[in-house]
Amino acid sequence: MPKFGFTTITVLAITIGATTSYASGGGSEAAGAQIAENLCSRCHDIADVGPSPVADAPGFRNIARQWPPDHLREAFAEGIMVGHGPVEMPSFELGPDQIDDLIAYLNRLAKP
Ligand code: HEC
Secondary structure (H helix, E strand, O other): OOOOOHHHHHHHHHHHHOOOOOOOOOOOHHHHHHHHHHHHOOOOOOOOOOOOOOOOOOOHHHHHHHOOHHHHHHHHHHOOOOOOOOOOOOOOOOOHHHHHHHHHHHHHHHOO
């Protein structure tokens, strides 16, 4: 998968809003929270167990506790979000760095 182009531009755009710097490999919780807010919060409770704006959508804390981060990373990369549930899903284009950020955010939620 190419690392340049779309992904690089996206990371730059996100970094402007985030104070956390990008350590190699690790995602940014702050950027992940921003992605969740922008793309997911319309249906999911992104900070707690729910209830969510869309009743069928599990709260992110529950998702974080239910699935190991590596499973989520794989699922996000393959695009499970597209078409999940009874509600029409937008098609997300998440780059590897955005996925790392989301995972970092979910990891934090999974902690008690
Ligand atoms: C248009 C509404 C909507 C949006 C936007 C949305 N989701 Fe969902 N999501 C749902 C619904 C509804 C379910 C539960 C349906 C199901 O489990 O089949 C769900 C379930 C999930 C699950 C659990 C899947 C499983 O198999 O248990 C994950 C993980 C998830 N969403 C991640 C995300 C992420 C990350 C985003 C933002 C990038 C997002 N969703 C945006 C509606 C949405």
